[in-house]
Amino acid sequence: MSEHEELTTRRLFLSRPTEGDIDALLAIHRDPAACRHNPSDALVTRSEAEERYGRWDALWQLAIVQRQFEAHCPSGYFPTGNIDLSSPEIGSVRNPDLTYLPEDVIELGREIPAELALIAVEIVSPSNPDNDWNGKVRDYPRMGSRSI
Known part of the structure; x- marks a missing residue:
């Protein structure tokens, strides 16, 4: 594993989840005791666990890009x-x-002119790849923003 896939401290070892972890993810999040303080974390089906894994993996990819x-x-x-x-x-x-x-654009609020962005990064969504590969690839340059 690369440096972006593991984090080790004296008391903890974290590694990037893989598809092989989906059943363990379901087992943990199916346990009421594990979700007692955050009931919205509860999962019932394997497809929910697969979806959760997909979101976590996309966030991990995004963190790697941001660090780079x-x-x-x-x-x-x-x-x-x-x-x-x-x-x-x-x-x-x-x-x-x-x-x-x-x-200096912080005071502009939530909608920022696209041409002010240094770069716009998209992680391709498994649920809507056509929008990412076609719509966004088309729109960002037209909006005056660089994208990857």
């Missing part, structure tokens, strides 16, 4: 996710998984 990009990010930019990039000229709004924005 931060090593090269110019000063004056900050990473953020779940913020709308807009382009009134083409009438489009996109919400990338990760983007880097200039620090």
Whole structure:
């Protein structure tokens, strides 16, 4: 495993989940005691566990990309996710998984002009890959934003 797939401390070893962990994930999140303090974490079916694994894997991929990009990010930019990039000229709004924005745009609110983004990062969604591969790949350049 690479450095991005393991974290070890004196008392803890964490590794990136794999598809082979789905049954264990279901067993843990099916146990009422494990979800007592966060009932929304409870799972009932294997398909729910597969979906949860897929979301965790996408987040892990995103964290790897963010760590790699931060090593090269110019000063004056900050990473953020779940913020709308807009382009009134083409009438489009996109919400990338990760983007880097200039620090002075914080006061603009939740909808930021797309051309201000240093980059827009998308992790291809297993549930809607056509939107990621076609719609977003088409829209980001038209909106004036660089994407990967």
